Structures are given as structure tokens and as C-alpha cells.
Amino acid sequence: MRLSQKSVAALFAAVTIAGTGGTIVSAKDQNLTGAGSTFIKNLFDACIPEYNDVSGDTVSYGGGGSGAGRTAFINGTADFAATEAVFGSAEKPPADFTYVPLIAGPVAIAYKNSNLTGTLQLSPVTIAKIFAGQINTWNHPEIAAENPSITLPSNNIVVVYRADSSGTSTVFAQYLTATAASVWTKAPSGTFANAMPAGAPPGSIAAPGSDGVANKVASTEGSITYVELSFQKENLGDGVKAASVKNAAGAYVAPSPISAAAAVAALPAGNVDQNTGWIRPDFATAVPNAYPITALAMGIARKTYSAKNDSVRDFFNYILNTCAKAQAPTLGYAALTGNTLKFAQGRAAGISQLGNPALTTVKRNQTLPGASLLNAAGLSGVPTLRVTKGGNVCRVVNKTNIGGTRAGTCDVRVTVGTTNVTLKVTVTK
Amino acid sequence: MTAVTTQPSAVRPLQPWKLTTAQRFSRFATVIAVVAVAALLVLVSPLAGLAGIALVAIPLQVAVSVARSGRHGSVAARNDVATSLIGSAFLILMAPWLSILYTVVRRGYEAISWNFLTDDMRVTAPDAELGTGGIAHAIVGTGVMVLVATAVSVPLGILSGVYITEIRGRFTKLVRFIVQAMSGVPSIVAGLFIYSTLVIYNKSYSGFAGALALAVLMIPTVARTAEEVLKLVPEELRFAGYALGSTQASNVFRIVLPTVRSGLVTSAILGVARVAGETAPLLMTAQIFLATKGNPFDGPLASLPIVTFSFFQNGADNAVTRAWGTSMVLLVLISLLFALARAVSADRRRSRR
Numbered sequence: 001m002r003l004s005q006k007s008v009a010a011l012f013a014a015v016t017i018a019g020t021g022g023t024i025v026s027a028k029d030q031n032l033t034g035a036g037s038t039f040i041k042n043l044f045d046a047c048i049p050e051y052n053d054v055s056g057d058t059v060s061y062g063g064g065g066s067g068a069g070r071t072a073f074i075n076g077t078a079d080f081a082a083t084e085a086v087f088g089s090a091e092k093p094p095a096d097f098t099y100v101p102l103i104a105g106p107v108a109i110a111y112k113n114s115n116l117t118g119t120l121q122l123s124p125v126t127i128a129k130i131f132a133g134q135i136n137t138w139n140h141p142e143i144a145a146e147n148p149s150i151t152l153p154s155n156n157i158v159v160v161y162r163a164d165s166s167g168t169s170t171v172f173a174q175y176l177t178a179t180a181a182s183v184w185t186k187a188p189s190g191t192f193a194n195a196m197p198a199g200a201p202p203g204s205i206a207a208p209g210s211d212g213v214a215n216k217v218a219s220t221e222g223s224i225t226y227v228e229l230s231f232q233k234e235n236l237g238d239g240v241k242a243a244s245v246k247n248a249a250g251a252y253v254a255p256s257p258i259s260a261a262a263a264v265a266a267l268p269a270g271n272v273d274q275n276t277g278w279i280r281p282d283f284a285t286a287v288p289n290a291y292p293i294t295a296l297a298m299g300i301a302r303k304t305y306s307a308k309n310d311s312v313r314d315f316f317n318y319i320l321n322t323c324a325k326a327q328a329p330t331l332g333y334a335a336l337t338g339n340t341l342k343f344a345q346g347r348a349a350g351i352s353q354l355g356n357p358a359l360t361t362v363k364r365n366q367t368l369p370g371a372s373l374l375n376a377a378g379l380s381g382v383p384t385l386r387v388t389k390g391g392n393v394c395r396v397v398n399k400t401n402i403g404g405t406r407a408g409t410c411d412v413r414v415t416v417g418t419t420n421v422t423l424k425v426t427v428t429k
Numbered sequence: 430m431t432a433v434t435t436q437p438s439a440v441r442p443l444q445p446w447k448l449t450t451a452q453r454f455s456r457f458a459t460v461i462a463v464v465a466v467a468a469l470l471v472l473v474s475p476l477a478g479l480a481g482i483a484l485v486a487i488p489l490q491v492a493v494s495v496a497r498s499g500r501h502g503s504v505a506a507r508n509d510v511a512t513s514l515i516g517s518a519f520l521i522l523m524a525p526w527l528s529i530l531y532t533v534v535r536r537g538y539e540a541i542s543w544n545f546l547t548d549d550m551r552v553t554a555p556d557a558e559l560g561t562g563g564i565a566h567a568i569v570g571t572g573v574m575v576l577v578a579t580a581v582s583v584p585l586g587i588l589s590g591v592y593i594t595e596i597r598g599r600f601t602k603l604v605r606f607i608v609q610a611m612s613g614v615p616s617i618v619a620g621l622f623i624y625s626t627l628v629i630y631n632k633s634y635s636g637f638a639g640a641l642a643l644a645v646l647m648i649p650t651v652a653r654t655a656e657e658v659l660k661l662v663p664e665e666l667r668f669a670g671y672a673l674g675s676t677q678a679s680n681v682f683r684i685v686l687p688t689v690r691s692g693l694v695t696s697a698i699l700g701v702a703r704v705a706g707e708t709a710p711l712l713m714t715a716q717i718f719l720a721t722k723g724n725p726f727d728g729p730l731a732s733l734p735i736v737t738f739s740f741f742q743n744g745a746d747n748a749v750t751r752a753w754g755t756s757m758v759l760l761v762l763i764s765l766l767f768a769l770a771r772a773v774s775a776d777r778r779r780s781r782r
Contacts, residue, residue, distance in 0.1 A: 031728050033634060033716060038742065045743050046554050048719070049562075053552040058720045060729060063742060064712075076632035077716075211744065234744075 030311040034061040036069015036082040038210075039167055039228060040297040042331050043103055044082070047323035055318070057311045066167050073097070073300050080312045081300040084167030085190065086278055093300075096354055096378070099277035100299040100316050101344040103324055104264040104334040106255035107172055107293040108242040110232040111224040112217050113138060115153035119254065121146050123246040124292075128180035130224060131159055133201025138222065146246075153222075156203065160216045160225035163206035165190035171281065171295040172226045178283040179248075179292070214240065226293070229255050230332030247292040248284040257334045259291035265338035277347040279340065294334070301351045303378060309352030316348040354378045361426045362394070367401040368425065370414075377414045377421035384415040393427050404428075459497070463490045483524075487517040533757050540754025550736075551720040556745030564755050566721040567736040570636060571759075573725050574715065574732060575701055577640035578647050583697045586651025587686075590696075593652075594659040595681050605656075612649035619645040620710030628714055636722075636730030639715025643704040651700040658692030659685065691773050698770040702763050708734035733759040 034044070044061045052058055061082075064072070069081035074093055082102065087093050109127060111120065116138065122130075126142050129135040135142060139152035162169045173188035173195040189195040193206065200206070205223070207216040214231040217223045218238035232242045232255075244252040253259045263285050271280040283292050299319075301312045324335035336344055353359065359376035362368035370383050385396050390410025397403040402412055404427035413422045448456070467486035471477065476484065494509040545563040553562025589608060593601050623642040628634055662685050670680040686693070716729040717739055733755055740752035 031718070031720075033718075033729050035716075042743060042745075045556070045748075049550065049552045049554045049557075052719065058551055058718070060716070060718045060731075062712075062716045062729075063739070075629055077628060077634055 030057045030308050032057060032059040032079045032308060032311055032315065033077070034059065034069075034080045034082065035064050035072040035078040036300075037066045037084055037167060037297050038063050039066075039084055039105065039295065040082045040103055042230070043319070043324065043327060043333055046327045046331065047319055050323055051315055051318045055311070055314060057315070059311075059315055067165070070300070079301075079308050080315070082297055083300060084295055084297055085170055094302060096303040097276075097300055098303055098347055098350055099273075099279075100301060100320075100347040100351070101264075101277070101279050101296055101336060101340060102299045102316065102319055103297050103328065104260050104281075104294050104336060105297070105332065106229045106257075106260035106263075106291050106334065107168055107175075107226050107295055108229045108232040108255040109224065109245060109293070110214065110217055110227050110235070110240050110242050112220065112238070112240050113153060113155070113222055114239055115155075116150065118147075118150045119241065120150070120243040121246065121252040122243045124176065124179035125183055127245070128176045128183040130157055131161070131176070131201075131226075132183055132197045133159065133204070134183065136201065136203075155222045158220055158223040159201050159204035160213050160220065160223050161192045161196075161200070161204065161206055162210075162213055163193075163208045166192075166210075168210060168226065168228060168295065169195070172293065174281075175283045175293045228295075228332065229257075229260075233332055245292055247286070247288075247290055249286045249288045249290075251288050253289060253291045255291050255293070257329050257332065259289055260294040260334035261337050262287050263290035263292060263294040264296060264334065264336060264340050267340055272343060277343075279343070301348075303350055303352065304354045305352050305356035305376075313348055313351035316351065317345070320344050320348060350375065357426070360423050361428060362402065362404045363428055364404045364406055367397050367403045370400040370402070373402065373412065373414050373423060373425075374416070376423055379414060379416045379419065379421060381416040386413045386415070387411070388413050388422065394425055459493060460490065463493055483521070487521075490517065530760070533753060533760055536750065537753030537755075537757035540750045541757065545754060546758070549719060549721045549731075555740050555743040555748035555751060557747065559747055559750060564733070564736055564751075564758065566719060566731040567733045567755065568758065568762075569721050569723055570715070570718070570731040571705060571733045571762075573723055574636050574640040574643060574711075574730065575705055577637060577725055578643035578704060579697060579701060581641065581644040582647040582651055582700060586648050586696065586700065587655045587693055589648075589652045590655030590659050591681055591686075593656050595677070595685060608649050608652045608656075611645070612653065614645070614649075615709075616642075616646055616707050617709040619643075620713045623710070624713040634714060634716040634729040635727070636715050636725030639711045639730060639732065640725060642710035642714045643707060646707060646710065647700040647704050650703045651696050654696030654699055655693055658689045658696060661692070662688050695770045695774045698766055698773065702766040702770070705763055705766070706734055706759055708738060711735050712738075733762075 041061065041063045048059045048061060062078075066083035066085050069078065069083055070087060070091060070093070072078035073081035074091060109122060120143075122143070123146060126135065126146060129142065136157050137154060138157060139154045144152055167190070169192040170188055170190045173184075173192065176184035177188050183197070185197045186195050193200055205216055205220065207213045210227050210231045213225045214227050214235050217225050217227075218235040218240050229242070232240055242255050244254045246252050263282065266287065267279060267282050271282055273279070278298065279296055281294050281296050285292055299316050301316065302309050320336065320341065324333070327333075328335040353375040354377075356376055359372040360368070370385060373385070374380060374383050383400070385400070385402060387394055387396060387402075388411045390408060393406060393408040393410040394402050394404050394412070402425060407427055407429045409424055409426050411422050412425050413420050464482065464486050467482045467489055470485050471481040474481075490513045491510060494513045495506065497509065540559055542560050544560055546568065547565050548561075548563030549566035550562045550564070551566075589604055592598065593605050619642045622645065623638050627638045627641065631638070666684055666688060667680060670684045675683070711732050712735065715732060715735070717735050718729040718731045722730060737752045737755040737759070740748045740755060743749075
């Protein structure tokens with residue numbers, strides 16, 4: 001019974017994956033433990049049962065926050081982690097780790113003001129002045145200048161911000177630093193109070209957690225905060241609305257899964273770290289329909305081959321290629337598209353490749369592509385191949401591939417530039 | 430030889446504190462009237478809700494008993510006032526407890542089904558339709574961890590109780606002090622201790638690590654309860670044992686411990702009930718696992734409190750209902766354990782007569 005269920009599941013997986021380009025290689029009953037970002041937890045909650053169902057693995061995600069996830073990954077207690085903040089200089093991740101962009105999400109400027117009809121439009125400088133306490137009434141001339149068609153009430157603005165250390169605060173502070181440097185003069189920090197230029201404005205309120213700030217805004221007339229879109233949506237019934245934010249193209253864009261996806265679809269090359277796979281969000285995006293305050297959640301996994309890491313790769317592929325597309329719109333996330341998705345798929349493909357025996361095994365009279373050897377060696381570029389031991393077992397074909405002549409093992413030296421790695425290649429009958 | 434005893438026949442002692450039916454009725458009627466008046470006052474004043482009614486009714490009831498009892502003499506007056514105060518205190522104490530029970534059942538009953546107790550969440554999303562998936566993984570996980578914790582802590586706890594009451598060696602005071610200090614250890618510290626030793630060393634969360642963290646919290650409860658029940662053993666029993674030439678060991682194991690067997694069982698059950706609902710130490714030792722698994726040595730293991738927390742974090746309506754359902758199951762299991770402890774200790778009292 002269990003077997004037949006599994007083969008049906010595997011078949012289903014093959015069918016689902018065939019159309020999307022990813023592959024689920026393993027169905028090996030692996031137990032995976034993940035930890036980290038709570039930002040991505042609702043997506044994982046929806047995707048993990050589906051993945052467990054089609055793969056036969058059991059993935060469990062404990063959450064705990066980005067920092068806790070990075071620590072668990074370093075300690076080896078988590079097989080994979082998720083984070084919105086990069087490894088700090090004091091943190092010592094294993095040398096073979098890679099970031100994999102998994103999902104994007106818009107950070108909404110959420111406000112409540114019953115006397116304000118229509119949608120508020122704000123530019124980065126105005127937002128910075130509001131959160132720095134320099135603009136403290138709703139009918140301030142600078143807000144009025146951006147909203148000519150709206151009658152603005154005269155009550156005071158109550159700034160609500162995160163009391164705890166949070167990835168959302170980091171992203172929002174980074175955004176203000178990048179787009180309104182003249183007003184936002186302090187360095188970004190996960191603890192928002194430390195990032196405010198003149199400290200917390202008088203009358204402002206600190207609340208813990210995304211749900212905490214959203215509920216505080218829902219119960220406080222005239223208040224404003226920054227929070228992930230789904231939390232603003234949950235409180236829409238209580239009059240919590242999201243402002244449209246002016247992007248670098250000069251357009252006022254409302255936060256939505258679509259406008260956030262546009263912001264991360266085509267990131268400038270300078271924002272992408274080819275070495276680790278980290279992507280900085282582009283706050284100065286010039287795409288007309290892109291929402292500028294968009295956060296990216298990264299998965300962290302290991303490139304060294306193991307059965308577990310194989311399953312981590314399958315899981316990340318399942319998120320990127322199948323589950324995010326289906327679940328993101330209803331959960332308020334933005335699935336990756338375009339070049340960013342391609343980049344993410346490339347990073348995911350690198351998981352569990354170092355020393356993977358499948359990449360260094362070839363049948364007699366067949367050829368092993370040099371690209372596989374590159375992956376197994378953890379190198380990138382154009383390789384030079386040389387058989388250093390077992391010349392009667394395998395040989396170099398067309399300078400780029402390895403051909404097997406008879407069963408046995410041989411040593412192949414893969415050289416890219418000045419680095420070289422020697423791999424043991426197995427030739428089977 | 431006949432024992433001459435004279436039974437005073439048909440003389441019943443007076444019981445002036447017992448109320449006649451008429452008195453009972455008048456008291457009941459007074460209480461009803463007081464509550465009604467309080468409710469009326471709350472309606473016309475800015476006070477609101479049950480708390481408002483209680484705020485008015487309780488002083489009013491005391492005042493009424495003072496006023497009414499003036500004609501019954503000072504003893505009756507004091508009795509009346511004391512009864513009102515104690516009755517009010519009872520209600521105030523019961524209110525939060527009943528409110529918790531009511532809230533858990535009202536919000537959680539929808540989640541409860543046969544499937545909820547026998548299935549796990551491996552292939553079910555937390556916000557999926559109620560009736561699919563379940564918390565068998567959490568029930569089994571909590572069961573396994575509590576069992577291992579019991580196996581570790583009950584022998585240690587009882588032995589330290591025996592050391593304090595029977596052996597009374599040089600370190601008696603030290604042992605008692607350490608046990609008392611241990612009972613004050615915050616549960617999160619117990620979790621950190623196991624995390625920084627076992628979990629980091631093994632590079633893996635495990636049910637066994639969770640069980641050890643629970644054992645750290647369980648030992649003081651078991652040790653102190655065991656010490657209390659061992660103190661109840663009459664000295665004469667021990668003397669009789671020694672008089673018959675038994676050694677201290679056989680005295681302890683063949684006379685003292687069997688005498689309080691049910692008391693020791695109670696101490697174990699109280700220890701279990703103490704740790705079954707612990708969340709903090711399990712967060713960093715056992716973590717969460719979505720499939721039903723009984724092996725405590727093979728990676729993370731789910732537990733009822735952690736699964737409740739995880740459901741609640743999801744935030745979707747069905748997930749929150751599942752969180753309430755899970756806490757309802759936990760509450761029922763712990764209540765059953767306490768009822769069992771009461772039954773066992775009641776049995777002990779009866780058998781000693």
C-alpha cells in the first residue's frame with residue numbers, strides 16, 4: 001500500500017516537474033530540518049506538505065527568525081536555513097554554503113486614518129521625513145503636494161515601528177538609506193530604534209512582530225508603519241490601508257505580488273554576488289510598474305554532496321519552480337521570475353554537487369561532459385582536463401569531455417585558470 | 430472478661446453551624462437579589478460586563494451580610510461575613526480557570542475529530558480543511574519524550590529523597606539545597622544547557638535531547654514530593670525493622686519504600702504533569718518534525734506545545750483552530766494525569782486506615 005502510494009506520488013512529481021524544468025531526483029525518505037526567517041514561514045507551511053507528498057521526504061521547518069536560522073545552519077543542527085539578512089562578519093558559515101533566492105515580498109507602508117479617503121501617495125523622502133519625525137501632521141504641505149486630489153485631515157501622525165530585531169526593519173532602513181540619504185542619515189539596523197536619525201519621534205509606538213505593528217495600527221487612529229503586505233491585507237477590514245510609493249521611474253506604485261515581482265525580475269548585475277549567491281534588492285528600480293520596497297528571502301544550503309543535501313536541492317527546486325507560483329499570490333508573496341528566477345535555479349542546481357558520485361561516474365564507451373566535472377569540483381569557467389592516473393581506464397575526448405574505455409577508476413585533473421582539483425572518475429560496465 | 434462500655438444513646442451533638450432549609454433558602458435568595466441589584470447598577474453606570482457586576486456585587490453582599498446579621502449576635506455576624514468573603518474569593522479564583530477551560534474548548538472543539546488524533550501533518554498544510562491531517566506526531570512525540578524523561582528522573586528523584594530522609598548523610602543539607610535550587614531553574618535555561626552540550630555536540634536536534642531537558646525540570650519535582658511522602662512513614666516501622674535485625678538497605682527497600690509505593694507513584698505523575706506542557710526547553714532541543722515517529726535518537730521530534738506554537742504562528746483561521754485543538758488535547762491529557770495522581774493518593778490514604 002505504502003509502496004504504491006509512493007510510486008503514484010513519484011509519477012505525479014515527474015509529471016508536475018516535467019513542465020517546469022526542475023527535477024526531483026531523490027525519493028529516499030530523507031528527514032530534513034530547516035530553521036530561520038519567519039517572513040517565509042507561511043510559504044513553507046503551504047509548500048512543505050506538498051513537497052513531502054510528492055517526494056517521500058519529510059521536511060520540517062521550525063522558524064525562529066533569520067538570525068536563529070543562520071546559527072542553526074552554522075552549528076549543523078539545520079540542514080537548510082532561510083534568511084533576509086546576510087551572514088555577519090562574526091558568523092563563520094561552512095565554506096561550501098550557497099545562498100539561493102527563494103521568494104520576494106513587498107513591505108507595505110500601512111496607515112490608518114478614517115478621514116482620509118482615496119489612496120495616499122508618498123515619495124521616499126516624504127516617507128523618511130515621516131518616520132524621522134520631521135513631518136508630524138497628515139496635512140503637512142509636503143504630503144499635500146504629492147496628493148493634490150485628496151483632502152487631508154489635520155490630525156497628528158503616530159509612527160509605529162518594530163520593537164524587536166527584524167529582517168523587515170533592516171530592509172526598510174536600507175531602503176530609506178538608499179533613497180533618502182539626505183534625511184535618513186543613520187546606518188541600517190535590524191533594531192529600528194537604532195536606525196532612526198533623531199531617535200524615536202515623540203508619540204511614536206514600538207510593537208513586537210509583524211502582527212504586533214499591524215494590530216497597533218489597526219487600533220490607533222492616524223498611525224503609520226511598515227509591514228509585510230499580507231499583514232496589511234489581514235487588517236484591511238479595520239481600515240488599515242497601504243500607501244502607493246514613488247519609485248525611481250517617477251511612478252506611484254501600490255504594493256502587490258505583481259509589482260513586487262516586477263521589482264525583482266530584472267536586478268542590476270551589481271546587486272548580485274556571483275560568489276555566494278546573495279542578492280540585494282534594488283530599491284532604486286527604474287522599472288515603471290515595480291514596487292521599490294521589496295524584500296528577498298534567501299535559502300541557505302550546502303554544496304557538498306550528501307543524500308540530505310540532494311533532498312534540500314529538490315525541495316528548493318520545488319519551491320522555485322512549482323509551489324511559489326501557485327501559492328505566492330494568495331499568501332501575499334511575489335514568486336521570482338525572469339533573470340532572478342534563472343539565477344536562483346542556477347544556485348539551486350549547485351547544491352549537493354561537490355563530490356557527487358553521480359557526476360563522476362560514466363559507463364564504458366560513453367562520455368562524461370566536462371560541465372559535470374566542473375560542478376563536482378565546485379569550479380566555474382572553461383576547464384582543462386588531464387588524466388593523471390589510470391590512462392587505460394579513461395581518456396580525454398575533444399579536450400572537454402572524459403570517455404570511459406573500460407571498468408575501473410581513474411584520476412582526472414580539472415584546471416580552471418590557476419586552480420585545479422583532482423577527481424576520481426568511476427567507469428562502470 | 431467483658432469490657433464495660435456505656436454508649437450514650439440517642440444523644441446527638443448540637444451542630445449550630447448547620448443551616449435549616451429556610452435559612453439556606455433566604456441566603457440563596459439574598460445572593461440572587463444582590464447580583465440582580467448589581468446587574469442593574471452596572472446597566473445604569475459606566476461599569477460594564479461580568480467584571481463590573483462582580484465589582485459591585487461582592488462588596489454589596491458583604492455589606493448585606495453585615496447589616497442582616499446584626500440581629501443574630503456577633504458570632505453569627507462574623508460567620509456570615511466570613512462566609513461571604515470566602516465564597517467571593519472562591520468565585521474569583523474559579524473565574525480565570527473556568528474562563529481558560531471555556532475558551533480552549535469553545536475555540537478548539539471544531540478541530541477535534543478521530544483523524545485529528547490518529548493522523549499527522551506530513552502532507553497537510555496547517556491551514557488545510559479541518560478534518561484532514563492531525564497531531565498524532567505531537568502526541569507520540571510528547572509521549573516518548575515524557576517516558577524517557579520519567580525513566581531518567583524518577584529513579585534519581587526517589588534516590589535523592591531516600592538520601593535526605595533515610596540515610597541522612599553528611600550531604601543531606603547540600604542535596605536538599607540543590608534540589609530546591611533546581612526547582613527554581615527557568616525551563617529555558619534547562620533547554621539552553623542541553624542545547625549547548627548534547628545538541629551542538631551531536632549536530633542534531635533529537636527527542637532524546639528534549640527528554641533530558643525535561644528530566645532536568647522533572648527531577649526536583651519528583652525529589653521533593655518523594656521526600657514529603659517518605660517523611661510520612663512512621664518512625665516505629667523503621668525501629669521495628671532494625672529491631673528484627675535488618676540492615677539499612679533492606680529496611681529502605683523492603684519496608685519504607687513499599688509502604689509509600691502509591692505516594693511515590695503520585696510523585697512521578699506530578700513530575701510528568703509538570704513537564705508535559707513545557708515549550709521553551711523543547712524549542713532548542715527537540716524542535717519539530719511533521720511525521721509520526723517513535724525513535725527519540727533519530728533527529729527532531731514533535732511535541733504538543735511546539736506544534737501548538739507552530740500552528741499559531743501560521744495565523745490562518747484553520748491553523749489557529751488547530752492550535753486551540755492541540756492545546757485542548759494537551760489540557761485533557763494533563764487533567765487525566767492529575768486525576769490519576771489524585772486517585773492513586775486517595776487509594777493510599779484508604780489503605781493506611
